[in-house]
Amino acid sequence: MIPKIGDPRDRVDGRLKVTGGARYAAEVPMPKMAHAVVVNATIAAGTIKSIDAAAAKKAPGVIAVISHLNADKLHGPPKPNPQQAQQSGPPQNTGNLRETKALPFADATVHYLGQIIAVVVADTLEQATHAASLVKVAYNETKAKTSLTAHRGEAEDKKSTFHKGDADAAFASAAVKVDQTYVTPYEHHNPMEAHSITVGWDGDEVTLHDSSQYVYAVRQTLAQAFGVPRENVRVLSPFVGGAFGSKGGTWPHVLVGALASRMTKRPVKLVLTRKQLFFTAGHRPMTEQRVALGADRDGKLVSIIHEGVSQGSEVGDYMERFTSPTKVMYASPNVRGANPVVALNVSTPTYMRAPGENPGMFALESALDELAYAANIDPVQLRVLNHADRDPMQDKPWSSRSIKECYTRAAERFGWSRRSPQPRSMRDGRLLIGYGMASSTYPAHRSPASVKASLKSDGTMVVQSASHEMGMGTATVMSQLAAETIGLPAERVRFEYGDTKLPQAPISAGSMTVASVGSAVYGAARDLRKKLIDIAIADPRSPLHDANPDDVVTSEGRMALRDDAARGETYSALLARQYLPTIDAYFDAKPDEEEQKYASHAFGAHFAEVSVDPDLMIVRVRRMVSAFAAGRVLNEKTALSQYRGGIVMGIGMALLEQTHFDERYGSYVSVNLGEYLMPVHADVPELDVILVEEDDPHVNPIGAKGIGEIGIVGVAPAIANAVHHATGKRVRDLPITIDKLL
Numbered sequence: 001m002i003p004k005i006g007d008p009r010d011r012v013d014g015r016l017k018v019t020g021g022a023r024y025a026a027e028v029p030m031p032k033m034a035h036a037v038v039v040n041a042t043i044a045a046g047t048i049k050s051i052d053a054a055a056a057k058k059a060p061g062v063i064a065v066i067s068h069l070n071a072d073k074l075h076g077p078p079k080p081n082p083q084q085a086q087q088s089g090p091p092q093n094t095g096n097l098r099e100t101k102a103l104p105f106a107d108a109t110v111h112y113l114g115q116i117i118a119v120v121v122a123d124t125l126e127q128a129t130h131a132a133s134l135v136k137v138a139y140n141e142t143k144a145k146t147s148l149t150a151h152r153g154e155a156e157d158k159k160s161t162f163h164k165g166d167a168d169a170a171f172a173s174a175a176v177k178v179d180q181t182y183v184t185p186y187e188h189h190n191p192m193e194a195h196s197i198t199v200g201w202d203g204d205e206v207t208l209h210d211s212s213q214y215v216y217a218v219r220q221t222l223a224q225a226f227g228v229p230r231e232n233v234r235v236l237s238p239f240v241g242g243a244f245g246s247k248g249g250t251w252p253h254v255l256v257g258a259l260a261s262r263m264t265k266r267p268v269k270l271v272l273t274r275k276q277l278f279f280t281a282g283h284r285p286m287t288e289q290r291v292a293l294g295a296d297r298d299g300k301l302v303s304i305i306h307e308g309v310s311q312g313s314e315v316g317d318y319m320e321r322f323t324s325p326t327k328v329m330y331a332s333p334n335v336r337g338a339n340p341v342v343a344l345n346v347s348t349p350t351y352m353r354a355p356g357e358n359p360g361m362f363a364l365e366s367a368l369d370e371l372a373y374a375a376n377i378d379p380v381q382l383r384v385l386n387h388a389d390r391d392p393m394q395d396k397p398w399s400s401r402s403i404k405e406c407y408t409r410a411a412e413r414f415g416w417s418r419r420s421p422q423p424r425s426m427r428d429g430r431l432l433i434g435y436g437m438a439s440s441t442y443p444a445h446r447s448p449a450s451v452k453a454s455l456k457s458d459g460t461m462v463v464q465s466a467s468h469e470m471g472m473g474t475a476t477v478m479s480q481l482a483a484e485t486i487g488l489p490a491e492r493v494r495f496e497y498g499d500t501k502l503p504q505a506p507i508s509a510g511s512m513t514v515a516s517v518g519s520a521v522y523g524a525a526r527d528l529r530k531k532l533i534d535i536a537i538a539d540p541r542s543p544l545h546d547a548n549p550d551d552v553v554t555s556e557g558r559m560a561l562r563d564d565a566a567r568g569e570t571y572s573a574l575l576a577r578q579y580l581p582t583i584d585a586y587f588d589a590k591p592d593e594e595e596q597k598y599a600s601h602a603f604g605a606h607f608a609e610v611s612v613d614p615d616l617m618i619v620r621v622r623r624m625v626s627a628f629a630a631g632r633v634l635n636e637k638t639a640l641s642q643y644r645g646g647i648v649m650g651i652g653m654a655l656l657e658q659t660h661f662d663e664r665y666g667s668y669v670s671v672n673l674g675e676y677l678m679p680v681h682a683d684v685p686e687l688d689v690i691l692v693e694e695d696d697p698h699v700n701p702i703g704a705k706g707i708g709e710i711g712i713v714g715v716a717p718a719i720a721n722a723v724h725h726a727t728g729k730r731v732r733d734l735p736i737t738i739d740k741l742l
């Protein structure tokens with residue numbers, strides 16, 4: 001009924017966004033609204049000795065200065081059950097509010113530099129900003145732990161260890177070996193829209209406009225923190241100006257803003273500055289990863305070891321699962337891995353586009369390239385030779401796995417056969433040319449989601465679920481999916497989302513929105529279609545009276561007999577005759593047991609061509625060809641945009657992105673968009689993306705695996721491998737900057 005590659009429809013929210021009509025969280029007016037500006041700690045560890053707010057309180061327009069000294073206490077959420085410590089599975093709502101000590105204004109303790117230690121509320125933003133600068137804080141500073149390398153020995157395992165066979169023994173006796181350490185830096189999401197809220201209380205009821213990937217969890221956290229029933233909390237997030245994982249948690253500023261509003265009895269707007277975003281809204285943690293690969297003389301893997309550490313924080317439980325892809329990519333009789341966390345006096349990291357897989361695949365796919373040279377085999381052939389025909393750790397069949405088609409089709413379009421393997425052997429004039437490739441993967445998760453679908457007598461349909469639109473195309477593809485399922489033109493379907501008044505949806509993260517919410521949309525639209533057909537069949541005045549429901553087809557808002565198109569009627573005609581203003585269907589979708597029998601992942605491959613100036617060592621990505629197989633594609637246009645967005649971000653990761661961190665102070669220092677470098681148009685060549693058709697009957701009811709993150713996975717190693725091919729230099733710590741090549 002639904003095509004494998006869906007119509008390339010334009011975004012339904014595109015017009016509102018480009019005309020400025022879309023209203024974001026900080027743009028919602030509330031009567032008598034005040035402005036809140038937070039004060040951040042300037043030390044990385046210690047306690048607050050005193051806060052002198054006298055000058056701030058006297059400043060014009062100031063309504064309150066709130067800190068641990070005078071704040072109403074917030075209630076901490078229950079401690080997480082250690083059994084739930086995440087080994088795998090879809091992302092949950094983290095942020096750094098899992099433990100009471102992380103609640104804003106809990107006590108005088110400073111856990112990391114930038115921690116919110118006070119908030120100033122004033123009539124205008126300028127007044128609040130000025131008064132915040134007048135708050136004088138004195139500290140008792142203690143020695144902070146800020147260096148991942150220095151504290152590597154204190155890593156906490158958090159149940160990340162896995163093994164099969166004896167990887168160390170097999171590595172020791174392997175004929176061909178690679179054993180290297182790879183480093184990925186601190187990175188920040190830097191969405192265009194800063195994290196912001198507008199919040200107002202009415203007695204014990206609160207309305208929060210947030211920029212969020214998970215409104216239901218924000219509601220839960222607010223209800224717990226303020227000790228009010230969940231029903232009293234409404235969270236709205238209809239537009240999100242980028243997130244990339246940074247808006248999946250409930251960060252401290254949300255509670256601080258809500259508290260400021262409650263204590264001052266004024267609606268409050270709180271917008272973090274670009275600089276503040278770097279300290280209290282999550283980041284990708286630094287990782288140090290060892291990958292040791294052992295193979296026989298033909299390049300067949302006998303051992304894979306992937307271990308290392310990533311930065312964690314004192315006040316959160318986030319773990320960067322960089323060994324995840326190592327559990328699924330290649331077959332080897334002996335495998336061992338672990339990715340423990342080192343708790344530092346640095347703010348809590350969080351998911352950033354393709355957490356785990358993205359930094360992990362930089363290490364693994366770089367090591368594979370090194371092994372290809374050590375074993376003298378083509379990098380693509382090496383990967384095909386070691387293809388995992390079943391999930392290697394779980395010994396399950398794949399729900400589908402079309403990575404070989406990805407290699408073949410991308411290699412052919414790229415012209416991989418023209419590559420001469422020797423480093424520095426290809427040139428364009430004086431420029432060194434390098435070809436590199438890497439695999440890509442991301443798991444296909446889904447979580448429970450609920451949808452209400454309502455067909456109205458005017459022939460339009462409203463589909464509702466508290467999901468989110470961060471720019472990835474949710475609203476567009478959900479209305480398409482509903483329209484195709486029930487047989488309506490897509491423009492007659494409206495998807496409503498981003499509001500806790502709507503049926504529950506999971507976090508929009510982990511590339512699982514389409515699989516989770518889409519399965520519910522599909523279920524609701526299918527049930528609604530059946531209801532309509534049944535009513536028609538039962539109605540003596542309907543042309544379809546007494547028809548066999550299996551003989552009825554639906555399209556363009558009309559039901560008719562498959563073999564006699566004239567015998568039928570429109571949905572509107574049916575509803576009008578029945579005096580029904582609307583017919584609803586409600587559907588709860590959740591993963592079923594059958595799906596658990598399979599291992600489900602999306603796969604892909606990137607091929608990159610770089611040029612390197614032999615004197616200045618300036619790297620340019622000249623072209624990229626990428627192929628992905630991720631089950632059914634709901635909308636060709638938004639899918640290609642998702643993939644390209646991921647690849648652009650991957651180019652940034654390879655060559656530009658890094659939050660410079662000064663370990664002496666525990667402070668990020670490149671905290672603006674002038675010094676935090678991201679790709680601009682001139683850095684991005686044409687990105688050729690191939691959608692490999694894949695039919696997956698097992699993954700979920702709609703057969704779509706999710707594509708929000710896989711685009712970035714493998715880009716950095718493909719480029720690093722190309723840089724090595726061009727120059728003979730292997731850069732194992734990102735980003736690949738000029739200094740590392742000179």
Ligand code: MOS
Nearest residue numbers: 245352353509510
């Ligand atoms: Mo994503 S990093 O799972 O929002």
